[in-house]
Amino acid sequence: xxxxxxxxxxxxxxxxxxxxxxxxxxxxxxxxxxxxxxxxxxxxxxxxxxxxxxxxxxxxxxxxxxxxxxxxxxxxxxxxxxxxxxxxxxxxxxxxxxxxxxxxxxxxxxxxxxxxxxxxxxxxxxxxxxxxxxxxxxxxxxxxxxxxxxxxxxxxxxxxxxxxxxxxxxxxxxxxxxxxxxxxxxxxxxxxxxxxxxxxxxxxxxxxxxxxxxxxxxxxxxxxxxxxxxxxxxxxxxxxxxxxxxxxxxxxxxxxxxxxxxxxxxxxxxxxxxxxxxxxxxxxxxxxxxxxxxxxxxxxxxxxxxxxxxxxxxxxxxxxxxxxxxxxxxxxxxxxxxxxxxxxxxxxxxxxxxxxxxxxxxxxxxxxxx
Ligand code: SAH
Numbered sequence: 001x002x003x004x005x006x007x008x009x010x011x012x013x014x015x016x017x018x019x020x021x022x023x024x025x026x027x028x029x030x031x032x033x034x035x036x037x038x039x040x041x042x043x044x045x046x047x048x049x050x051x052x053x054x055x056x057x058x059x060x061x062x063x064x065x066x067x068x069x070x071x072x073x074x075x076x077x078x079x080x081x082x083x084x085x086x087x088x089x090x091x092x093x094x095x096x097x098x099x100x101x102x103x104x105x106x107x108x109x110x111x112x113x114x115x116x117x118x119x120x121x122x123x124x125x126x127x128x129x130x131x132x133x134x135x136x137x138x139x140x141x142x143x144x145x146x147x148x149x150x151x152x153x154x155x156x157x158x159x160x161x162x163x164x165x166x167x168x169x170x171x172x173x174x175x176x177x178x179x180x181x182x183x184x185x186x187x188x189x190x191x192x193x194x195x196x197x198x199x200x201x202x203x204x205x206x207x208x209x210x211x212x213x214x215x216x217x218x219x220x221x222x223x224x225x226x227x228x229x230x231x232x233x234x235x236x237x238x239x240x241x242x243x244x245x246x247x248x249x250x251x252x253x254x255x256x257x258x259x260x261x262x263x264x265x266x267x268x269x270x271x272x273x274x275x276x277x278x279x280x281x282x283x284x285x286x287x288x289x290x291x292x293x294x295x296x297x298x299x300x301x302x303x304x305x306x307x308x309x310x311x312x313x314x315x316x317x318x319x320x321x322x323x324x325x326x327x328x329x330x331x332x333x334x335x336x337x338x339x340x341x342x343x344x345x346x347x348x349x350x351x352x353x354x355x356x357x358x359x360x361x362x363x364x365x366x367x368x369x370x
Pocket of ligand 1: 029065134153157158159
């Protein structure tokens with residue numbers, strides 16, 4: 001199997017609900033969801049007040065793209081349902097599609113759905129929730145059927161590791177300040193292809209006036225070699241490199257490992273939306289979310305414990321990268337060891353006290369052109 005083919009199935013979060021699962025380590029993404037509510041609510045309100053299909057349709061169809069498996073998914077769903085109620089938007093039926101890659105833990109996800117129905121957090125009557133396995137880089141719906149799409153922290157994942165990277169990124173595992181120019185170009189091209197395709201597919205699926213709210217990790221500067229906006233990956237790369245030096249991991253395996261994710265700058269995102277042409281950019285916002293932003297919900301906010309924060313960050317990064325690491329490095333890698341070392345490094349470098357230890361997050365609200 002080619003490098004590209006193998007990676008295609010690697011993006012995915014840790015399944016289940018145990019210590020290392022995404023479900024138990026997605027507090028950070030939960031904070032992101034709460035910070036994007038403002039744009040989400042404004043979009044829903046504008047849609048209800050101004051789009052004709054709101055008067056004409058009996059059945060509202062929406063999708064959460066890259067929903068993963070955990071409490072965040074249903075948080076968004078129940079919030080949207082509540083907003084509809086508050087705004088007195090009444091449909092006879094709401095169809096909600098939960099989309100993720102086929103390897104996602106849909107079984108656990110639908111156990112959560114069941115419990116939310118049982119607890120009456122989600123009203124069963126008139127609300128149908130469906131699983132929709134498949135890549136959002138492929139068609140998911142028939143022509144002109146979808147009214148609303150939402151996606152939180154998912155569209156920064158590429159459809160594959162950029163073509164032709166080979167081993168030229170050496171001990172880096174993502175775009176790093178020391179990456180060669182060809183690496184930035186390969187990442188940039190892959191994103192351009194993927195995000196354009198994503199927009200054009202959703203453009204086909206959406207009714208005119210359909211809306212889409214997307215949040216994703218971006219970068220602060222145009223030139224990715226000028227600032228390390230992604231130090232969480234740089235530290236993971238350093239951790240893996242130390243394990244190469246100690247003979248635990250093969251150098252070739254590290255040199256051929258690259259994370260299929262991209263953090264665009266604002267100008268790039270806006271240029272792709274404009275050139276692709278299916279959507280107009282209705283609203284946008286950017287904000288920073290500390291890597292350990294979810295610390296406050298479980299710990300005393302006035303007390304800062306570097307070790308505790310480092311563990312939180314390590315668990316979160318582990319939940320989204322472990323399937324990739326395990327699949328690429330195979331049995332020679334023990335993720336307990338990798339992330340113990342990773343957490344120690346995070347704590348030792350005092351990064352968590354700095355401004356740059358945050359995810360630069362973009363949220364955009366798009367409207368399907370008429
Ligand atoms: N929205 C959730 C999950 C974010 S994690 C939350 O806010 O907590 C990102 C999710 O995107 C993962 O579950 C991953 O499997 C999914 N994903 C990545 N690439 C995808 C693709 N091409 N199609 C569908 N889902 C994808």
